[in-house]
Amino acid sequence: LISFICQNPLKLSLLQNNGLADILMYVLLKKDLPISKDIIESLPNIFSGLCLNKHGLDNFIKFKPFDKLFEIFLLPKYLPIMIKRHDNNTSLIFGNSIDELIRHQIILRYPVIISIIILIEKLVELGNNDNSNLSTTNVRISIPLVDYITNITCLIKGVINNNLTDDHGREFVRLGGLKALFEILQMKYLPVDFPSSQACQSVIALCKSILTLSIKDDNLIEMVITNLDTILISLTDFYSNPNYDSSLLIEELSRSISLSSSTTILHKLSIVHSHISLLISFCKISKNEVRNLLINFLSNEIGIRILKNLNKLCLTLIYEKSILLSLCSFETNIIENDLTTNEIFIKTIKPLLYVSSKLSQALSEFYNLLVKQCATSQMKPISRRFNQQSFVYTPTKAATLVASILIEVLKDGLSFNLSANTNLTENQIEKLRLTFFICTIGFAIPMLFDKHHHPYMLMLQQFELSKTQDALFSALEWTLNLINLNVKSILESPYSISKKSQTEQNDNIPFNPLDYLILTHKRTFHLLTNSCSILWDKPYLLKDHATKIINNILSILSHILSGEIQIQKKIQEEEEQQQQQTCLSLEFFDNFINSIILKILDKLPDTIYKMSELILTIIHHNDIKWCENFLEIIFNDIKTNYLLLIDLLNQQIFLNNHQNSLLFNRILLILLLFKEIPFPCLQITKKYSLINYFSMLIHHNYN
Known part of the structure; x- marks a missing residue:
């Protein structure tokens, strides 16, 4: 029938005179629509055909069609045909067709937008009341609120966003549609996971498109x-x-x-x-x-x-x-x-x-x-070419x-x-x-x-x-x-559990505190030594907190190394094969001392007391050869800085603070070590004739 009207628009008057057009409108706008995807999607085209002349348009408007038409979006029986399959979305297609109808008959835009707003208000009313209804058998039936939201927003999107112009969107905003749409996000009986749902994203996308248009x-x-x-x-x-x-x-x-x-x-x-x-x-x-x-x-x-x-x-x-x-x-x-x-x-x-x-x-x-x-x-950042200066914002x-x-x-x-x-x-x-x-x-x-x-x-x-x-x-x-971990308290805890799997208990998970300590010490040591290296490379990160932070790191390193001694003793009581795993940390300590620790001392002389504690802990943990090698490094530094100092003094060159502090730090470190390990320090002092150097320096200053 519609094809007949569209192919022969003059025949519409004949159908109207025979009353067939009125019957068709009555069936579509007063009776319940059939649950058919094809019929629902074709309705706007049918109405467009019936409104090709003024009589048909006036008669269509008298039916107040859109309030009744849009009610299908709040009826559960129509949900199956609204479900999106692949790229075929009935609600969106229906909305696009409504947009085309409005484009052909601009006088229909106002009643369409008003009916959409009324539809949203009915949806919000549903969402603010108890989100379920009692059936005739007193069985509580849940209302598919989230599905309604998705379908209605798709309908509105189809009407407003079907073309590049913003006239429908502006009318929607002018008539209060924005406020009604926004109320959806605040409905009382929305599920708590609504913000992550597709329905919420549909509302948000619609609001975003309206904002972009206006x-x-x-x-x-x-x-x-x-x-x-x-x-x-x-x-x-x-x-x-x-x-x-x-x-x-x-x-x-x-x-x-x-x-x-x-x-x-x-x-x-x-x-x-x-x-x-x-x-x-x-x-x-x-x-x-x-x-x-x-x-x-x-x-x-x-x-x-x-x-x-x-x-x-x-x-x-x-x-x-x-x-x-x-x-x-x-x-x-x-x-x-x-x-x-x-x-x-x-x-x-x-x-x-x-x-x-x-x-x-x-x-x-x-x-x-x-x-x-x-x-x-x-x-979005702008890609810059080589040597091109960045834009100053x-x-x-x-x-x-x-x-x-x-x-x-x-x-x-x-x-x-x-x-x-x-x-x-x-x-x-x-x-x-x-x-x-x-x-x-x-x-x-x-x-x-x-x-x-x-x-x-x-x-x-x-x-x-x-x-x-x-x-x-x-x-x-x-x-x-x-x-900081208390190694002794962990190893001697009265709340121990089985250290080995028990075949008769499949759900038993063993826990060996020794393995735990070894792993924790290693991870902590790597973390702290890496932190020291980073802070050394980027001293501006430290600012006023430098000495305090480094002192804390050094204290923890001393604590870890002291714990290693207790761990080694425990290993000797248990399994020898774990010896290699534990001793790895000693090598790391040596590398750390040689690579960064003396640099930190030169940069932050106030850390010398914590530094000496750590060095003494390492010395006690290692053999006498390690101690002698380390003292050799210190005394070589003293000798080198002493000769440089004497040379500068002979040239009557004024010394800067850095040159003074290098020699001072090493001498003070030796004095602190002397108190705890006097004999190794005495031997190396004698070997390098350190007393002679100091005497000559005092004599030089006196003169």
């Missing part, structure tokens, strides 16, 4: 910022938990189980995640207008409050995740509560871990993209302000320190603090460096100005102290 209209960004601010303020009690003495997520879960109430905090976190995902999509728009809008909004009063609250939320999520992970792995529950860590409970708390982990990942991505927005001239005042607030999350994470807490032991507090440091470092690297390890200079500047770098070195110092 860049000068900042309503969408303002709406996201304002709503996010409101949600974060409602979560203040969650992320303002300074004592960290309980898990609010677990407490809420406990109440919801006992009182059959909802998990409000969890769902609000899910809504925050949806908003962050939307902001992430905005950050990925390469147009400078969007970039400037976003940074300007985030640098105003509301934006600053949002970023500061997100910083607090980041730290709270680290704490919550650490508790949830410990429960999921059957570790000791660090919170005193009535919940048991059985399999049912673990299955129950996994949604909490899922939401907090996914939100943390989204926040990390959002911060990284914001850094690029603030610290670079554009999102001058950040705006707004970008600098946003960058300074982003850095605060790193400073707070690295400065995290929990005071004595009645619910947590000292070991648990230390473990939690270390967790904060690890998570913060993971957060910091992409905020300071791009994927090619090029630093964002604006972020490095803020990193230093905010004293975050000081917090980093303080955290490093504390971590190095934490690494």
Whole structure:
């Protein structure tokens, strides 16, 4: 029939006069539509044919067709034909056809957009009521809310994005469609994993396309910022938990189980995640207008409050995740509560871990993209030719302000320190603090460096100005102290378990503390020696903390070597074949001493006391030959520097501090060693006639 009308448009009047056109409209617009993919997709073309003349168009409008037509997107029986198969999406095809209908009959645009907005409002109403209905048999039937969202957003996308013009999109925004669409992300009964669903991504993609089409209209960004601010303020009690003495997520879960109430905090976190995902999509728009809008909004009063609250939320999520992970792995529950860590409970708390982990990942991505927005001239780096100078970017005042607030999350994470807490032991507090440091470092690297390890200079500047770098070195110092192991207590622990597999117990996992100590010492030693080498090559990293950090490293190295002596004794009592594995560290110690340790002493003379302790430990650990070889190195240095000093004095050349300190450091080191190993030092002093050198130097100075 439609083919007949389209081929012979003049025949439409004949059909209208016979009443066939009215019957067709009545069947399609008043009766239930057949559940047929082909019929649904062809409906807009049918209506287009019936509206080819004014009489048909007027009659079509009288039926108020679109409210009834769009209802199929909220009826479960039509879902099977809406499911996307390959590249064939019924909702999208239907939307594209509606767009074509509007293009032919522009007067239909207003009722189409209004009906779409009404459809969204009905969807939101469903999502804000109990997400299930009672059937006639009193059986509760779940509403496929997520499927409805996916199909409706595909419909809107088909109508708005089917061509390059933005007229449909502008009309959608003008009539309030943006606000209605945005309400989808805040529906009360969305599943907690909604932000990771295809439905949420469809809503976000639609919002992004609308923003791209209407860049000068900042309503969408303002709406996201304002709503996010409101949600974060409602979560203040969650992320303002300074004592960290309980898990609010677990407490809420406990109440919801006992009182059959909802998990409000969890769902609000899910809504925050949806908003962050939307902001992430905005950050990925390469147009400078969007970039400037976003940074300007985030640098105003509301934006600053949002970023500061997100910083607090980041730290709270680290704490919550650490508790949830410990429960999921059957570790000791660090919170005193009535919940048991059985399999049912673990299955129950996994949604909490899922939401907090996914939100943390989204926040990390959002911060990284914001850094690029603030610290670079554009999102994609320009490839430079050889010797071509890089473009110097001058950040705006707004970008600098946003960058300074982003850095605060790193400073707070690295400065995290929990005071004595009645619910947590000292070991648990230390473990939690270390967790904060690890998570913060993971957060910091992409905020300071791009994927090619090029630093964002604006972020490095803020990193230093905010004293975050000081917090980093303080955290490093504390971590190095934490690494110290009490070898004796580990080897003699009263809580030992089997060291060998027992054939009669298949589930027995052996644990040998000796193997554990050997591996831990090796890994720690490599870590610390590599750290020394890096810090030596890049002294600017140390700044005011140099002596303090190196002293800590030297103390731990001494501790490790002392532990090696105890380990060797234990090995002799057990298995000789492990001797080779342990002695490898001695060779590494020798290489470390010869390559870097004396350079550190020259650069940082205040480390000499810790250095002498380490050297004495190594001497006691090795044979007399090693001691003599090392003392030979020191005395050769003294002789060389003495001859240089005398030569300069004879030429009446003024000595600089470096030349003075080299000789002074070696002499002071020998004096410190003399107290502990007098005989080897006395022998080498006699061999090199060191007393004569000193006497001549004193005599020279006296004259």
